[in-house]
Amino acid sequence: MDGFIAQFDAPVRRMPAAATAIARRLLAAGRLPEAWAVVEHVEARQRDEAPVDWQEVRAEVLEALGQQEEARRFRWACFAATLQAAHLRTFLRRLTDFDDVEAEQRAMAHALAFADVHQALAFLIAWPDLRRASALVLGRAQALDGDRYELLSPAAGAPESRYPLAATILRRSMIGFTLGAGRSSRYQHAARHFQACRDAAMRVENFGAISDHSDYVRALRAAHGRKIVFWQAVTKLT
Structure with a gap:
């Protein structure tokens, strides 16, 4: 020793x-x-x-x-x-029955209000608590950084079947960054995200404050219609 x-x-x-x-x-x-x-x-x-x-x-x-x-x-x-x-996990294991349930709820509430939305999203997806992850995305969509594809891409796949609107918001964030920054190396990925948004749109019952898929496509074409390589990639996936 x-x-x-x-x-x-x-x-x-x-x-x-x-x-x-x-x-x-x-x-x-x-x-x-x-x-x-x-x-x-x-x-x-x-x-x-x-x-x-x-x-x-x-x-x-x-x-x-x-x-x-x-x-x-x-x-x-x-x-x-x-x-x-x-x-x-260790903290909860040390608590008695029922106390751990209350403590976990407090922890989830803390995560939802955490200053770094990406850190909060990573935690909720990994825990996993997909319902709260979805709520986080819907409530703090404007704070998402579409350049964080290493987080947002798998995060979009996790809640997709049960929470298609949250998955759509995550994918739109990545598409918006890719096209807005002209990251042509990511156009193929953005095209796949676009197609996933189209497929998810059929399962979204209410788009709420965000535009539905048709309006989103019109706005995307108006803003990025000259990104020919991206639109060609979208067409190939159709």
Whole structure:
């Protein structure tokens, strides 16, 4: 154990990754005061961006020291700040029946109001809570960044069968960015999103405040009718 710790210089031990590795070994060996000292010596400026592993080992050391309530508070604070599902799952497992249900509802409400809509969407899709993910998209559509295709594209596929309007909004966001920014390398993807919007339109009972598919197509042609490569890709998929 001491030989392992000696591999790290003192400044390195104050970094989250090294502190996590050392603290886990100390925790397993039952050297709790030392484990606590290691996790607490992480530099304050690095704590806000510390990896989940460091946050989790800190909570585990607290529990081992008999400070269960403090560990619960810490896990909730970590989840509230990051929407990391791992923190919430562990937090809920530590609660009694019925308390965990109430806590999960509070967590979902927190996610819906989270400042970063993309982080909130990623969490709700992964949890999964597709009903709330759909509500998030419908309520905060204007905040979506269509350039975040690595998130929006799989997110659109997740709720599509049950929540076609939310899927449509996500896909329109990506189409709008692609055409507006002239990202020709993404035109084929945008064409597939366009066709998916057309197919989903038949399952949308009420478009509400957004335009239906026919009006959307007219507006898209008016704004981007000269993007010939895109429209040719759409035609090939028809």
